[in-house]
Amino acid sequence: ETGVTQTxxxxxxxxxxxxxxxxxxxxxxxxxxxYKQSAKKPxxxxxxxxxxxxxxxxxxxSRFSPECxxxxxLFLHLHTLQPEDSALYLCAxxxxxxxxxxxxxxxxxxxxxxx
Amino acid sequence: xxxxxxxxSHVSVSEGALVLLRCNxxxxxxxxxxxxxxxxxxxxxxxxxxxxxxxxxKGINGFEAEFKKSETSFxxxxxxxxxxxxxxxxxxxxxxxxxxLQFGAGTQVVVTP
Numbered sequence: 001e002t003g004v005t006q007t008x009x010x011x012x013x014x015x016x017x018x019x020x021x022x023x024x025x026x027x028x029x030x031x032x033x034x035y036k037q038s039a040k041k042p043x044x045x046x047x048x049x050x051x052x053x054x055x056x057x058x059x060x061x062s063r064f065s066p067e068c069x070x071x072x073x074l075f076l077h078l079h080t081l082q083p084e085d086s087a088l089y090l091c092a093x094x095x096x097x098x099x100x101x102x103x104x105x106x107x108x109x110x111x112x113x114x115x
Numbered sequence: 116x117x118x119x120x121x122x123x124s125h126v127s128v129s130e131g132a133l134v135l136l137r138c139n140x141x142x143x144x145x146x147x148x149x150x151x152x153x154x155x156x157x158x159x160x161x162x163x164x165x166x167x168x169x170x171x172x173k174g175i176n177g178f179e180a181e182f183k184k185s186e187t188s189f190x191x192x193x194x195x196x197x198x199x200x201x202x203x204x205x206x207x208x209x210x211x212x213x214x215x216l217q218f219g220a221g222t223q224v225v226v227t228p
Contacts, residue, residue: 004158043205043218056215090158100209101147101166104216106158 003027006091006107013081014115021076021110023091031097032074033104034066037088049074050097081114088112117142117210121219129227134178134193136222138206141187146210148189150180153203153221162204165189176200201226 004025013019025032034046048056049068063085065077074091088111092104122137140146147166151159163174170182176199180191189206206219 006158042220045215048215092159097215101164103149103161103164104159106151106160108156108158111156 003105004091004093004107006089006110008110009108010111010113012113012115013078015081015083017081018077018079020078021089021091021112023074023076023107025072025074025091025093025105025107027093027105029093029095029105030071031094032068032071033092033094034074034076035090035092037090037109039087043090047076048097055097078112081112083114086112086114117146117208117217119206119208119217119219121204121206121222123222124220125223125225127225127227128196130198131195134191134196134200134224136191136204136206136224138180138189138191138219139187140189140206140208142208142210144210146208148180148182149207149209149216150174150178150189150191151205151207151218152176153205155202159205162191196224196226198226198228200224 007022030051032049036044046060047066052068067075088109090109091107094104095102118141120139149164150162153159163172165172165182173179178193203221203223205221207216
């Protein structure tokens with residue numbers, strides 16, 4: 001079983017749909033992250049959770065709503081998305097968000113297409 | 116503030132040739148530096164990291180990187196490219212109190228026979 005698991009791997013949704021992305025980590029980490037990876041753009045950090053508390057929201061539109069019920073699970077709830085939100089959404093975890101010298105472990109991502 | 120710049124969005128190398136991917140960083144405090152690799156339709160996988168111990172860091176798959184403070188660089192090299200090295204490579208820096216990784220734009224590596 002991989003360290004960070006994301007489901008689903010692929011998602012196609014209409015602009016009026018509501019869907020959720022799920023991330024689960026089995027590494028005993030206390031920090032979890034959502035990143036957005038769009039074609040020809042740098043990786044964008046969206047949200048940071050540390051010990052279940054949101055510590056960062058990088059000016060993400062409210063149509064993206066994160067949820068972290070415990071240190072092992074992270075969700076990204078999606079509603080009324082736009083076609084430009086189509087991207088690869090990556091979840092990551094690390095020991096703690098405050099530790100600068102530890103790496104993040106990434107899931108395989110959810111390829112989202114908004115039609 | 117911290118940032119990384121990767122020179123060259125695409126690099127083409129012949130199989131068996133040297134792979135050199137350039138990364139320069141900007142940080143107001145001593146940085147921690149990372150190289151990640153992303154294969155098609157996959158997440159990012161850590162290749163190696165610099166955390167202020169040895170300046171020459173060895174990673175997986177034969178890759179290594181050298182931290183040069185005077186040049187603010189952390190270039191990634193591999194002596195002999197394999198076809199399996201075709202992927203996108205990301206340099207990242209972490210220097211803030213909250214340990215956020217700041218990624219470069221990535222370099223796509225193509226390996227030709």
